[in-house]
Amino acid sequence: MRVTALAGGTGAAKFLRGLTAVIAPEQVTVIGNTGDDALIWGLHVSPDLDTVIYALAGLLDESKGWGIRGDSFRCLAAMATLGRETWFNLGDRDLATHLFRTERLRTGESLSQVTDALRRTLGVGSRILPASDAPVSTRILTPEGWLGFQEFFVREKARPEVLDVAYAGADLAHPAPGVLEAIEMATAILVCPSNPITSIGPILAVPGIVDALGAARGEILAISPIVGDAPVSGPAGKLMAARGLSVSATGVARFYRPWLDTLVLDRRDEALLSSLQELGVTPVLADTLMTDREKAEALARRVLELLT
Numbered sequence: 001m002r003v004t005a006l007a008g009g010t011g012a013a014k015f016l017r018g019l020t021a022v023i024a025p026e027q028v029t030v031i032g033n034t035g036d037d038a039l040i041w042g043l044h045v046s047p048d049l050d051t052v053i054y055a056l057a058g059l060l061d062e063s064k065g066w067g068i069r070g071d072s073f074r075c076l077a078a079m080a081t082l083g084r085e086t087w088f089n090l091g092d093r094d095l096a097t098h099l100f101r102t103e104r105l106r107t108g109e110s111l112s113q114v115t116d117a118l119r120r121t122l123g124v125g126s127r128i129l130p131a132s133d134a135p136v137s138t139r140i141l142t143p144e145g146w147l148g149f150q151e152f153f154v155r156e157k158a159r160p161e162v163l164d165v166a167y168a169g170a171d172l173a174h175p176a177p178g179v180l181e182a183i184e185m186a187t188a189i190l191v192c193p194s195n196p197i198t199s200i201g202p203i204l205a206v207p208g209i210v211d212a213l214g215a216a217r218g219e220i221l222a223i224s225p226i227v228g229d230a231p232v233s234g235p236a237g238k239l240m241a242a243r244g245l246s247v248s249a250t251g252v253a254r255f256y257r258p259w260l261d262t263l264v265l266d267r268r269d270e271a272l273l274s275s276l277q278e279l280g281v282t283p284v285l286a287d288t289l290m291t292d293r294e295k296a297e298a299l300a301r302r303v304l305e306l307l308t
Helices: 010-022 047-056 074-081 092-106 111-121 149-155 179-184 196-205 209-215 236-242 249-256 267-278 293-307
Strands: 003-007 028-032 038-040 043-045 127-130 137-142 145-148 164-168 188-191 219-223 262-266 282-286
Touching: 003 010, 003 196, 010 028, 010 047, 010 293, 028 047, 028 179, 038 149, 043 092, 047 111, 047 127, 074 092, 092 111, 111 127, 127 179, 137 149, 137 196, 145 149, 164 196, 164 236, 179 209, 196 209, 196 236, 196 249, 219 249, 219 293, 236 249, 249 262, 249 267, 262 267, 262 293, 267 282, 282 293
Parallel strands: 003 028, 003 188, 028 127, 188 219, 219 262, 262 282
Antiparallel strands: 038 043, 137 145, 137 164
């Protein structure tokens, strides 16, 4: 089995960790979101790519859902003393990743090459591809103007009203090497339980990726990150509403509808089965809350059962 996964950060990291515990990591290719990449202190930070790499390397700080377990923050404190902004928390060991990435990018390597070097160095068996090597930046329109995703989510704590969402640079981007092939050759394509608008949306905005999904030979299955009328974590609800989507598993299905075959939704959303069937999507109930590794592995097994 060749599995290709479209992935954001926290929810995707949990699911992918469960998935690679029940099938060989080498069978999994991850296409990761770069829409929330940011320049912090002049360093290129790729939060979603790093969260997935750290999770699959066994380094992730699971209590936070980001960063490296047991990291210190002495550089952050020193930067605060120097009067620099410190709203984006970078740990000391985490900084090494961003220093490495920034240095390699400045020598002319692509984001794909740097990401592959990082995952190999950290012992990750799954292939991890950014959706594009070109910058695609998620921008959030608020009553006070446009914000980068990290400014909206971290600095402003997702409090501002959301008027619109854009993916700056997407029209000029191309899929990174291997992305279209990973979709074409996959036995199955899994959309992780990530924010549809700001984790999966930037991937879909890269020209050629939606067409590849529409032509894919493998089953395409998504896991809803919404339970009831609220996201499991993060601002997905606010962002979906801004795009005119209901904050529900049905809203998730509508966003993915042109190419989606199956949607896995939480058992508490059984009342939505008929509405999903009306959309032409096959709904499957499961326990989708991954509160520990055992539940993440159980969800992965359930997904694999649907694909065999």
